[in-house]
Amino acid sequence: MKVTETYLKGCFVLEPQVFGDERGSFLLEFNKKEFAEKTGFKGDFVLGNQSTSQYGVIRGLHLQKGEFAQTKLVRVVKGRILDVAVDVRKNSETYGKVFSVELSGENNKQxxxxxxxxxxxxxxxxxTIVSYKCDNYxxxxxxxxxxxxxxxxxxxxKIPFNKIILSEKDLKLKFFYDF
Known part of the structure; x- marks a missing residue:
């Protein structure tokens, strides 16, 4: 597995090796030992989520506060997304910085x-089907x-304004300066 740390400390792009032949393909989605060695993450994933969405849906920007904070490992089973992470750790050198990457069922990035x-x-x-693991409930x-x-x-x-689809909950979120 190729693991690349982004310019946001602790945020990584993972690219599993895909093995294919006339039958189809195989990839190792997760190996706890290798994952810990390459990312430094030593926690356990305790929750798995999956969503299916249509073109134009934006989900986020979300987080869990305090003792319920979560590390997430995100992958796309089918389709394509632009996945976005924003550093909001108060003492971080990259506080308020954004990282985005395209994840797809074809590129298998996480x-x-x-x-x-x-x-x-x-x-x-x-x-599009998105699957992600969380290390907290x-x-x-x-x-x-x-x-x-x-x-x-x-x-x-990467979505034209007139094509964006949001939940009522996401429309009520606050601005970053109020966060």
Missing amino acids: LLVPRGFLHGFSVLEDD YEPDAEDGVLYNDKDLNIDW
């Missing part, structure tokens, strides 16, 4: 989003987030 980061993604193809009262179109973050979600 993104490790550490605790203390906002996370979101935009869906670039219909019927979800607590509704610990949920927080920032509006997808915050001017300070200036994220290009």
Whole structure:
């Protein structure tokens, strides 16, 4: 597995090796020992989530606060997304900085989003399936987030404005300066 740390400390892009022949393909999605050696992450994933979305959906930017903070390992089973991580660790040199990467069922890349980061993604193809593991359980009262179109973050979600689809909950998130 090729592992590359982004310019946001602790945030990694992972590229598993894919083996293919006339039958199809195989890849090792996760190996705890190798993962820990290459990323330094020594926790355990305790929750697995999967979503299916249509083109234009933006989910995020979300995080869990305090003791419910989560590290996420995100991958796309089918389709394509622009996956986005924002460093909101107060004492970080890259506080407020954004990293994005295209994840797809074809490129098999994964993104490790550490605790203390906002996370979101935009869906670039219909019927996209996103799967992600979390190292902590979800607590509704610990949920927080920032509006997808915050001017300070200036994220290009790669979706035309008139095609964006948001949940009511995501429309009510705060601006980054209020976060």
